[in-house]
Amino acid sequence: MDFSFTEEQQTLRKIVREFAEKKLAPRVREFEEKGMDYDLVRELYKLGVLGLSLPSKYGGGDTSFLDSILVMEELARIDPAFTMAANDTWAGAVVVNSFGKVSQKKKYIIPNLKGEMFSAFATTEAGAGSDSFSMQTTIVPDGDQFVVNGSKAWITNASVADYYIIWGYTDKSKRSRGITTAILEKGMDGFTFGKKEELCGFRASFTGSLYFDNVRIPAENIIGNPGDGFMHLMALLDAGRVAMAAMANGISQAALETAINYVKQREQFGRPLADFQSIRMTIADMWTELEASKLLSYKCAYLADKNPMSEELIRLASSAKYYASDVAMKIATDALQMCGSMGYSKEMLLEKYFRDAKFMAIGEGTTQIQKLILASRLLGSKKVIL
Amino acid sequence: MKIIVCIKQVPESTEVKLDPKTYTLDRSTSKGIINPFDVNAIEETVRIAEKFENVETIALSMGPPTAEDALKEALTYGLDAAYFLSDKAFAGADTLATSYTIAKAIEKIGSYDLILCGKQAIDGDTAQVGPGLAENLNIAQTTNVKKIEFLDESTLRVESELEDGYKIIELKLPAVLTVTKEINIPRIPNFKIARLALKKTIVKWGIQDLDNIDISKVGMDGSPTNVIKVETPEIKKDTIYLKGTPSEIANELIEKLKERHFI
Numbered sequence: 001m002d003f004s005f006t007e008e009q010q011t012l013r014k015i016v017r018e019f020a021e022k023k024l025a026p027r028v029r030e031f032e033e034k035g036m037d038y039d040l041v042r043e044l045y046k047l048g049v050l051g052l053s054l055p056s057k058y059g060g061g062d063t064s065f066l067d068s069i070l071v072m073e074e075l076a077r078i079d080p081a082f083t084m085a086a087n088d089t090w091a092g093a094v095v096v097n098s099f100g101k102v103s104q105k106k107k108y109i110i111p112n113l114k115g116e117m118f119s120a121f122a123t124t125e126a127g128a129g130s131d132s133f134s135m136q137t138t139i140v141p142d143g144d145q146f147v148v149n150g151s152k153a154w155i156t157n158a159s160v161a162d163y164y165i166i167w168g169y170t171d172k173s174k175r176s177r178g179i180t181t182a183i184l185e186k187g188m189d190g191f192t193f194g195k196k197e198e199l200c201g202f203r204a205s206f207t208g209s210l211y212f213d214n215v216r217i218p219a220e221n222i223i224g225n226p227g228d229g230f231m232h233l234m235a236l237l238d239a240g241r242v243a244m245a246a247m248a249n250g251i252s253q254a255a256l257e258t259a260i261n262y263v264k265q266r267e268q269f270g271r272p273l274a275d276f277q278s279i280r281m282t283i284a285d286m287w288t289e290l291e292a293s294k295l296l297s298y299k300c301a302y303l304a305d306k307n308p309m310s311e312e313l314i315r316l317a318s319s320a321k322y323y324a325s326d327v328a329m330k331i332a333t334d335a336l337q338m339c340g341s342m343g344y345s346k347e348m349l350l351e352k353y354f355r356d357a358k359f360m361a362i363g364e365g366t367t368q369i370q371k372l373i374l375a376s377r378l379l380g381s382k383k384v385i386l
Numbered sequence: 387m388k389i390i391v392c393i394k395q396v397p398e399s400t401e402v403k404l405d406p407k408t409y410t411l412d413r414s415t416s417k418g419i420i421n422p423f424d425v426n427a428i429e430e431t432v433r434i435a436e437k438f439e440n441v442e443t444i445a446l447s448m449g450p451p452t453a454e455d456a457l458k459e460a461l462t463y464g465l466d467a468a469y470f471l472s473d474k475a476f477a478g479a480d481t482l483a484t485s486y487t488i489a490k491a492i493e494k495i496g497s498y499d500l501i502l503c504g505k506q507a508i509d510g511d512t513a514q515v516g517p518g519l520a521e522n523l524n525i526a527q528t529t530n531v532k533k534i535e536f537l538d539e540s541t542l543r544v545e546s547e548l549e550d551g552y553k554i555i556e557l558k559l560p561a562v563l564t565v566t567k568e569i570n571i572p573r574i575p576n577f578k579i580a581r582l583a584l585k586k587t588i589v590k591w592g593i594q595d596l597d598n599i600d601i602s603k604v605g606m607d608g609s610p611t612n613v614i615k616v617e618t619p620e621i622k623k624d625t626i627y628l629k630g631t632p633s634e635i636a637n638e639l640i641e642k643l644k645e646r647h648f649i
Binding site for chain 1: 462574575576577579584
């Protein structure tokens with residue numbers, strides 16, 4: 001077992017940290033208030049740090065999934081909302097790469113990884129969150145075309161992205177075998193967007209609805225075969241959960257660093273806060289929980305590279321996701337508390353980390369859903385040997 | 387065209403410890419980084435290589451074994467090759483011995499057109515090695531350069547900073563230029579270029595590898611500079627409380643600032 005990062009991974013981290021601290025950090029408040037500047041995402045593509053796990057023949061880096069996790073952790077340490085939006089700009093390319101035809105890969109992945117085209121990933125609907133079988137969107141054949149009707153909700157990069165990977169029923173009676181994956185492009189007739197949602201945290205990126213009103217797409221825009229969609233979704237879920245864990249860990253790290261630096265210089269009763277035992281105990285807990293959470297996410301990344309469909313990964317991805325979310329909320333809460341009124345004010349970023357951290361327990365499957373998945377895996381079989 | 391960019395690894399921390407006996411820098415306690423002015427020199431080298439065809443770019447450094455990391459990092463900006471001078475015989479060199487040794491390495495590398503250095507290192511702040519190189523190599527030099535323009539393949543027009551302006555100088559290659567922070571904003575390295583750079587081999591040279599070298603001119607023995615003592619300046623702060631009405635306080639403040647030549 002080797003816990004060290006390779007020289008290449010250390011270099012990647014250094015590059016992303018330099019970008020995040022120099023280019024992103026000065027604009028975090030501006031992005032929250034006015035929305036983020038997607039040109040900065042294009043800069044990340046130019047630096048060659050997005051889409052790393054995709055094949056180099058399409059502009060990726062042939063790297064491990066862990067490399068992408070490190071990128072997200074570093075970016076989220078500065079701005080998780082920007083991180084999620086940046087990551088989602090190539091989430092569609094992951095779907096196309098895993099299940100698409102070569103012609104689709106050439107058409108979408110190559111310009112995507114040059115930063116010339118952004119993707120979005122759309123499963124959630126107003127009435128279908130974790131319960132994806134309740135989705136109302138339909139993708140039905142009509143001659144040599146398919147017709148899309150319905151809507152999607154809470155979609156990151158809605159209206160910003162150029163192509164959208166969406167899921168809908170081709171045949172609802174077939175349940176999991178009736179769901180189809182399709183590619184929609186911005187500008188198609190009948191494809192429109194809702195307003196930007198006003199959220200508690202994650203305010204920098206554009207989150208909104210997609211509406212499909214008899215959108216006609218060519219058959220070549222179907223990914224895999226009609227009916228394969230649910231299988232695609234299941235195969236991608238774990239990676240999404242690990243990505244959320246990495247972002248949560250980035251938030252935790254930011255909050256912990258802020259708290260440590262503050263308690264060392266803030267004095268009360270004639271000595272720094274860092275001299276008070278209750279603060280010292282809490283700092284130790286925060287650091288330990290963050291390290292444990294990082295190790296969970298790194299192990300998930302390792303498993304995803306080794307065998308993305310393994311039972312061990314399914315269990316651990318749920319664990320890593322909800323544990324990292326809990327830790328982020330706890331660390332953000334404790335860090336804010338240590339900084340008192342300053343922590344509660346917009347002078348510091350802790351109130352933002354606090355709002356952002358809450359989302360980590362909601363997006364990509366709530367904490368409760370993750371626990372149910374894990375419990376069903378642990379209790380569902382007749383005999384489990386751990 | 388061949389450009390050699392000379393770099394130095396310096397301690398990252400501003401609270402650098404000095405060896406109490408020799409007054410040389412104790413590098414063991416802080417992380418090493420590339421001297422910030424040298425990063426501007428690297429950036430300028432890469433920009434010239436991007437602008438013209440057939441430009442070969444080489445990074446060169448001298449230092450203890452850990453300083454090899456600075457060259458590794460320099461390569462991530464996209465330079466073609468790196469040479470590292472490291473030998474116990476080179477240790478303790480002052481600027482005279484350092485510039486002599488580096489000049490010998492440049493002679494061994496062979497033909498070159500342009501040598502770029504940062505204007506000074508942030509640890510020693512001498513700004514002497516760049517000019518020392520030009521003297522040893524007997525070629526033209528200009529220091530504190532904030533702009534480089536190629537008039538033709540072998541003629542440069544550069545802007546060299548002065549305290550209250552700049553002078554324009556034309557010079558023929560080969561030449562040594564030392565550059566300031568104003569010359570460019572260094573890029574963040576591209577990861578795909580950086581990962582290729584990590585696979586490159588850095589050429590390591592000791593004293594045995596340099597030709598026609600006078601060993602009495604290198605390292606501690608070749609260094610006539612003796613640092614007698616180094617002291618950290620004491621920072622003194624006096625707080626003066628001004629009393630009176632706001633306009634009286636304002637007038638008094640203006641007088642005090644004038645007295646001290648701040649306004």
